[in-house]
Amino acid sequence: MDPSTWLSAGESEALRLSLSVALRSVAFSLAPAILVAWLLTRGRFLGRSLLDAAVHLPLVLPPVAVGYVLLVLFGTRGVFGARLERWFGIELIFTRNGAALATAVMSFPLMVRAIRISLDNIDRGLEDAARTLGAGPLDRFAAITLPLMLPGLLAGAITAFFAALGEFGAVITFVSNIPGETRTLPLALYSALQEPGGEVAAARLAILSVILGLGGLLVSEWFAQRVRRMLGR
Amino acid sequence: MLLAVAAAKKLGSFALNVAFELPAPGVVALFGPSGCGKTTVVNVIAGLLAPDAGEVTLGGTVLLDTRRGTDIPAERRRIGYVFQDARLFPHLNVASNLNFALRRATGPRYVSLDEAVSLLDLGKLMARRVHRLSGGERQRVAIGRALLSQPRLLLLDEPLAALDQERREEVLPYLESLRDRLAIPMVYVSHRFDEVLRLATHIVLMQSGTVVAQGGIGAMSLDARLRALIGPDAVGAVLDGVVLGEDGPSGLTRVRIAGGELKVQTPKAAPGTALRVQLLARDLIVSTQMPQHLSVRNNLKGVVSAIIDDDSGSDLIAIDIGGAQVLARVTKAATRELGLAPGLPTWALVKSVSLRGRSFTSAAYPRG
Numbered sequence: 001m002d003p004s005t006w007l008s009a010g011e012s013e014a015l016r017l018s019l020s021v022a023l024r025s026v027a028f029s030l031a032p033a034i035l036v037a038w039l040l041t042r043g044r045f046l047g048r049s050l051l052d053a054a055v056h057l058p059l060v061l062p063p064v065a066v067g068y069v070l071l072v073l074f075g076t077r078g079v080f081g082a083r084l085e086r087w088f089g090i091e092l093i094f095t096r097n098g099a100a101l102a103t104a105v106m107s108f109p110l111m112v113r114a115i116r117i118s119l120d121n122i123d124r125g126l127e128d129a130a131r132t133l134g135a136g137p138l139d140r141f142a143a144i145t146l147p148l149m150l151p152g153l154l155a156g157a158i159t160a161f162f163a164a165l166g167e168f169g170a171v172i173t174f175v176s177n178i179p180g181e182t183r184t185l186p187l188a189l190y191s192a193l194q195e196p197g198g199e200v201a202a203a204r205l206a207i208l209s210v211i212l213g214l215g216g217l218l219v220s221e222w223f224a225q226r227v228r229r230m231l232g233r
Numbered sequence: 234m235l236l237a238v239a240a241a242k243k244l245g246s247f248a249l250n251v252a253f254e255l256p257a258p259g260v261v262a263l264f265g266p267s268g269c270g271k272t273t274v275v276n277v278i279a280g281l282l283a284p285d286a287g288e289v290t291l292g293g294t295v296l297l298d299t300r301r302g303t304d305i306p307a308e309r310r311r312i313g314y315v316f317q318d319a320r321l322f323p324h325l326n327v328a329s330n331l332n333f334a335l336r337r338a339t340g341p342r343y344v345s346l347d348e349a350v351s352l353l354d355l356g357k358l359m360a361r362r363v364h365r366l367s368g369g370e371r372q373r374v375a376i377g378r379a380l381l382s383q384p385r386l387l388l389l390d391e392p393l394a395a396l397d398q399e400r401r402e403e404v405l406p407y408l409e410s411l412r413d414r415l416a417i418p419m420v421y422v423s424h425r426f427d428e429v430l431r432l433a434t435h436i437v438l439m440q441s442g443t444v445v446a447q448g449g450i451g452a453m454s455l456d457a458r459l460r461a462l463i464g465p466d467a468v469g470a471v472l473d474g475v476v477l478g479e480d481g482p483s484g485l486t487r488v489r490i491a492g493g494e495l496k497v498q499t500p501k502a503a504p505g506t507a508l509r510v511q512l513l514a515r516d517l518i519v520s521t522q523m524p525q526h527l528s529v530r531n532n533l534k535g536v537v538s539a540i541i542d543d544d545s546g547s548d549l550i551a552i553d554i555g556g557a558q559v560l561a562r563v564t565k566a567a568t569r570e571l572g573l574a575p576g577l578p579t580w581a582l583v584k585s586v587s588l589r590g591r592s593f594t595s596a597a598y599p600r601g
Contacts, residue, residue, distance in 0.1 A: 125316065125318070125320050126322060129316060129322075130322075130333075131306075131308045132312060133308075133333060134308050134309070134311075134337035135308055135337055136306075139337070144322060148323070150324075231323055231324050
């Protein structure tokens, strides 16, 4: 089942790139999303509602605006971009890591929301019980809270993964549309539509997206059921 | 002093202000109506709730002293806690729940996994998922888990409240055997007097955030404030007795209590077994003469020590039977006609004896 037998070189490149970008995006955002969800659920600090609003901003902004802000912050002359390049040699602009950052920012609110709901549902009494059994704060988090958050983590990661696969505006604005580096499926689909006679290519890419999405939904449902059973719900 | 607790805490309009002690190994029952602050007290002892001011000392270790700024975190207090709702970890099976405690236990180990499993009869449940347990099984696992953390003190917050009568009867004997075989000190929260009678050696009586009376269960069974709380039908002296042997012809068991002896119907018990009995005030008849030609088999000779108006239209006659008091309820007319007065020699005829389980007599407390 080599995909190259029924996908063109450009299509399989876009598919591989999309999966790679979406995976990186989830990998970047998982830990920060847990932290932010924790702060928003359990934290008692000044500026909590400001943090809440900031996290949700990508949901209400035009994706192009998010891409533009990333360009300003992480471009070669940007506050973060210049330093990342000088200190760590990390280039974001026009790279797949940049594409992953753009999709991570866009899908971050979805991920935080899912994790937050699962955190809210955890019975704090279980953490108290763990305390009386000798479990310190980190131990409680790792042994009780994190496993009980698993359904939310999973739901968040899957939602974010598929949102990342489909992200268009922020990606094209921040990292442009470079074949093999930043041309993910939606960008390839857009490019195909721009070319004369590209309708067939566009349709194939659209069908590929549908198959990918459908498969993803089925797999995530199967996962969710297994986790629920594991937690005895 | 084994356990000394003093705590003050304001929670909205509710104010808690308590102080009590458990002088020796045993079970102290925090007894009182719902909402009187019992759970708040155990949370303070556990370290899950910080009082505005207070002190908690356990076996010579200061766990909390707000004046000196001492506050050992809950996870280092080595105090086991059995919650009303069990709070088993839903993502772990029974064995893993037990191991969770065992792995984190510090200090001397006095209960092994095997012991806890056999003591609480958990063998068949070990591989079971938590949501597949019945209410009674859940509490047994919770008790086992708390035990395996090798606690110096066990807190039980209404562990049977969520269970029906049958399930309570199923769990109670396990709690008795913890008390008797491990001699682990316990604080037992309950609003049911029958549970208190089965388990407690001491009672701390609470009402709207304060301790209104405290003491050994025998003395407390005579206390007016406890009487008011449990209602007239439950009033009666609680006495710790010792089995003397079988009464040949009747098949009854002879039990020595204070200066007297009772014949009671019990399942076989070896001589020397400690038994707790309750003589309900309504089951006692008072006679000023040596009773004869009566069907009542048990009578205790004594001296009237007090006449107490019990607020329900009758009198409670307190009779000293040689080292312990019993209470008998009589009508005011009877008090008058018999000329009952302190100092008068009397006989208390016992119509029936309520057995309240084994009583705990700990000669030696094995651990520091």
